[in-house]
Amino acid sequence: MLADLFFDLDRTLWDFDRNSREALHEIFLELAQSKLPSGFTPEAFIAVYEVENERCWKAYREGTLTQQQLRPLRFKRSVEKLGILDFEGMDELAEAMGEAYVKRAPFRTGLCEGAMEVCEVLHARGHRMFILTNGFEEVQHIKMQNSGLEPFFQRVLTSDALGFKKPKIDAFEQSIALTDSSPSNAIMIGDDMECDVQGALDAGWSAIHFDPHGKGSPAKGTRGERAFKRIANLRELLDLPLS
Numbered sequence: 001m002l003a004d005l006f007f008d009l010d011r012t013l014w015d016f017d018r019n020s021r022e023a024l025h026e027i028f029l030e031l032a033q034s035k036l037p038s039g040f041t042p043e044a045f046i047a048v049y050e051v052e053n054e055r056c057w058k059a060y061r062e063g064t065l066t067q068q069q070l071r072p073l074r075f076k077r078s079v080e081k082l083g084i085l086d087f088e089g090m091d092e093l094a095e096a097m098g099e100a101y102v103k104r105a106p107f108r109t110g111l112c113e114g115a116m117e118v119c120e121v122l123h124a125r126g127h128r129m130f131i132l133t134n135g136f137e138e139v140q141h142i143k144m145q146n147s148g149l150e151p152f153f154q155r156v157l158t159s160d161a162l163g164f165k166k167p168k169i170d171a172f173e174q175s176i177a178l179t180d181s182s183p184s185n186a187i188m189i190g191d192d193m194e195c196d197v198q199g200a201l202d203a204g205w206s207a208i209h210f211d212p213h214g215k216g217s218p219a220k221g222t223r224g225e226r227a228f229k230r231i232a233n234l235r236e237l238l239d240l241p242l243s
Helices: 016-035 042-061 067-081 090-107 115-125 137-147 169-179 193-202 234-239
Strands: 004-007 129-133 155-158 186-190 206-210 228-231
Touching: 016 042, 016 090, 042 067, 067 090, 090 137, 115 129, 115 234, 129 137, 129 169, 137 155, 155 169, 169 186, 169 193, 186 193, 193 206, 228 234
Parallel strands: 004 129, 004 186, 129 155, 186 206, 206 228
Antiparallel strands: none
């Protein structure tokens, strides 16, 4: 029996880092550069932003930060981390950058290497395929539509719609119920060891860790060795027994 494949979206199929950096570069030049002291480059801002963005997303997953708070806060913290003291209009600048980012980044169409080819082949083989993502409802659907991935997937399941974020078991159980799948026939494929792999294993699924940079850690628990594989390139999926 062919497995039901649940893919994460960002950094697994959709090239989040490249798409995000392109959007941030534009936004910095257009909105921020003239309001900040001279000498600050888009590259310096982006490097700080990526650290602060990860911190904000961690807080969001843990429930200590809301979606509305996350969007401007990551930009305000980034400006502060550059060593720039609070100035009149900083909050407005952070709000404007957060709004511009949400309007621009999701429309970028860069995909991870091999993503389109792999989706085409797995879909042709007859796998039922779904997206299971912690991303926001409105932006994840935009990414799917504009990148060309949408035709291969039966459903896009976001944490917004599910009411639970990975790695909570509830997110995986809700996904099973909504797709008429089963833990024994579900495989989670994603780049995040905690959210995608460990969360799936804890829910009784199998999992595949997409780890192109070789930074993965071992899975915890008794199911790790049996139900967890690691790949460095998406095309490796085509050689695995996904059943």
